Amino acid sequence: MIKKLCIILALLMICTSNIKAEVISGKVNQNEMLKSKNKIVDSYTQKPVTGAAVSIPSLGYRTTSSSDGTFELNTQINDKAILSVQKDGYRPFSLTIDENIASKPLKLGIEKSKMGDVTIESELCHLGDDVYSETSANSAEFKGKSAGAFFSKKFSTKTLRPNEEAVIIIGSVIGLDTKMAKELGQNQIAYVYSSPTEIFFNGEKIGELKINGDNQEISIPRQLLRDNNELTIKTGRNLFQHAYIDYDDIEIANIRFEIKDKTMFSYK
Numbered sequence: 001m002i003k004k005l006c007i008i009l010a011l012l013m014i015c016t017s018n019i020k021a022e023v024i025s026g027k028v029n030q031n032e033m034l035k036s037k038n039k040i041v042d043s044y045t046q047k048p049v050t051g052a053a054v055s056i057p058s059l060g061y062r063t064t065s066s067s068d069g070t071f072e073l074n075t076q077i078n079d080k081a082i083l084s085v086q087k088d089g090y091r092p093f094s095l096t097i098d099e100n101i102a103s104k105p106l107k108l109g110i111e112k113s114k115m116g117d118v119t120i121e122s123e124l125c126h127l128g129d130d131v132y133s134e135t136s137a138n139s140a141e142f143k144g145k146s147a148g149a150f151f152s153k154k155f156s157t158k159t160l161r162p163n164e165e166a167v168i169i170i171g172s173v174i175g176l177d178t179k180m181a182k183e184l185g186q187n188q189i190a191y192v193y194s195s196p197t198e199i200f201f202n203g204e205k206i207g208e209l210k211i212n213g214d215n216q217e218i219s220i221p222r223q224l225l226r227d228n229n230e231l232t233i234k235t236g237r238n239l240f241q242h243a244y245i246d247y248d249d250i251e252i253a254n255i256r257f258e259i260k261d262k263t264m265f266s267y268k
Contacts, residue, residue, distance in 0.1 A: 043109030057124035116259035128249030171254025
């Protein structure tokens with residue numbers, strides 16, 4: 001009798017143990033499902049941002065963040081592509097993603113707009129001549145037609161205070177086939193490369209883009225600033241093609257002008 005009772009108790013303990021294991025596992029799975037969602041938050045408060053427009057322009061994909069800031073990426077990404085986020089009252093945000101990045105949860109922090117900010121161009125802009133090889137950086141994601149070899153736009157700004165400096169921010173750029181991009185493995189072109197993309201402000205060259213990436217910052221010399229300004233971006237040329245001009249095909253998104261307080265970055 002005692003032996004039978006022990007057997008029954010042992011069976012009950014096994015069954016109870018199995019039931020608890022399933023409940024714990026269920027809770028873990030539920031938490032993982034919550035963590036697996038893409039989310040947009042305010043970079044300062046970390047609170048969800050509702051109604052932000054999320055897009056991958058080269059793929060024609062668009063969606064909007066929900067009431068809890070979450071969004072889905074239900075599209076096929078084969079190569080690097082630019083993901084863009086826009087929301088009234090916030091600075092435009094962009095991020096270069098690929099299949100590996102898109103397969104993991106994304107938590108994107110966007111910043112509130114500040115006095116003096118100017119969004120020069122928030123849409124995706126394709127520069128070049130629409131002639132490129134499959135080994136060119138990110139060419140698999142080029143969908144839009146080229147707007148030509150250069151981008152140019154005029155905009156107005158406020159006068160800088162003594163403690164302020166101005167910068168151009170290139171939110172994202174893909175497609176650069178420069179020597180540096182080649183050395184970093186950003187393309188598979190074997191023998192050739194292009195000159196860097198050049199940045200001009202009111203007719204004066206202020207910088208170059210040599211690698212693909214996000215949030216590249218170019219300082220603007222104070223003496224070049226006017227009330228009305230013009231930014232020009234010229235794509236590079238194939239340095240090994242002499243029979244004709246072969247422009248480097250690139251795509252750029254979220255070009256903006258920002259004013260920074262220099263005292264915020266100084267140390268005593």
